[in-house]
């Protein structure tokens with residue numbers, strides 16, 4: 001698609017300047033709530049990526065030479081400037097992605113601000129090196145930045161996840177080139193304005209828009225890119241891992257999930273039902289942390305299904321900018337078709353639909369939007385694709401179980417291992433189940449409680465590596481040991 005004069009045009013952010021793609025080509029950007037094109041974004045190619053990597057390379061020596069305190073000060077300024085524009089960013093995120101304005105305003109943009117503040121405080125509070133003194137050696141462990149980092153982010157939590165990469169990468173002294181999802185470019189574009197207003201030196205953070213297969217791949221394979229932080233689907237993640245392996249490039253992969261929730265009969269339903277509503281349908285189920293498979297102890301199963309369905313029936317999809325809507329539209333027409341494909345499989349296999357399964361009827365201007373009803377299913381076979389594959393939409397399955405083992409076996413049966421959740425008042429059982437679930441995070445009697453000091457990542461095909469505090473330090477820096485012999489002559 002080429003330039004359409006009537007629409008707002010987004011630009012790349014390279015070397016501190018907004019610039020058009022070298023080819024002059026653009027991609028349509030749709031509003032998921034209406035299905036209408038409302039902006040165009042650069043369809044960048046290898047020449048734009050080259051320019052961005054070159055700028056990042058030039059900026060690296062001076063940026064890494066700054067003291068951690070000076071870099072921390074810059075991150076705090078970015079956080080302050082972003083926070084001052086929370087409402088504007090939240091509206092833009094809602095219109096671009098389809099999430100409700102409330103979610104963007106209350107959780108996601110504040111979290112983007114927190115990402116900068118957290119890593120600013122983290123580097124301010126750390127010693128520059130760590131001594132390990134023993135009888136045989138005096139070791140001094142230091143961390144150095146690697147150089148230019150490629151940061152590739154998905155469409156579901158656009159600014160939240162992009163800043164989760166930018167903040168640690170630049171805090172530790174790297175410079176970066178970002179490639180946000182082509183479906184949700186808006187807040188990354190606006191971030192360029194915040195970086196400029198904050199006085200971030202040109203080239204420290206560059207943002208190139210475009211297709212994953214073109215701009216994204218050119219970035220990952222660029223010889224001057226030293227590390228790749230990728231969040232996205234497992235299929236793309238495997239491909240990126242192969243590309244990185246060719247050059248032994250360091251890669252962090254945060255990938256897909258099919259997260260189980262195990263609810264025991266002693267769960268406090270007064271707390272459990274509202275949490276389950278969020279863990280099933282927040283952001284239309286388009287969060288890698290959502291629990292799309294629930295296992296409920298058999299004695300509780302009928303009551304749970306009834307009470308959960310009754311509450312979810314009131315969680316209406318609608319205008320994402322309205323406070324009356326609990327769900328907005330899915331991110332794209334193609335994604336809604338994919339989710340509906342799984343509902344067709346469920347129908348053909350004889351699943352019970354307790355709620356939803358269809359496209360809601362909404363007034364103009366939303367009739368062309370990508371909305372879908374929240375859907376609750378039971379009677380889905382353990383080996384059904386609906387139970388085994390990531391759907392990433394407002395669809396949850398509920399399966400009864402009898403005894404811990406009968407829950408743990410299916411909970412661990414997919415190829416994924418992102419967060420799981422369990423609900424019980426029995427502390428010993430909670431500890432046992434949490435250790436037995438093959439997931440890199442297990443939430444006990446809570447959901448989506450994120451402490452940025454703790455490690456986050458995925459087991460099995462949900463990813464490689466962990467990020468957060470020390471784990472981000474390990475990924476975004478080289479760890480070097482300077483070893484001398486105690487008492488040796490100088």
Ligand code: NDP
Pocket residue numbers: 152153154155156157161179180181182183210211212213214215216217218220231232233234236237239240253254255256257287288390392418457458462463
């Ligand atoms: P994709 O894997 O399709 O894309 C992720 C990013 O990679 C996008 O920016 C995409 O660009 C880009 N990309 C695609 N192909 C390539 C390539 N060959 N080289 C370089 N970059 C490429 O994921 P989605 O955007 O569809 O996001 C949803 C997925 O993300 C779900 O599976 C979800 O579980 C996962 N996710 C995981 C999280 C975690 O923490 N583990 C958190 C959030 C989401 P473009 O969009 O232009 O194609």
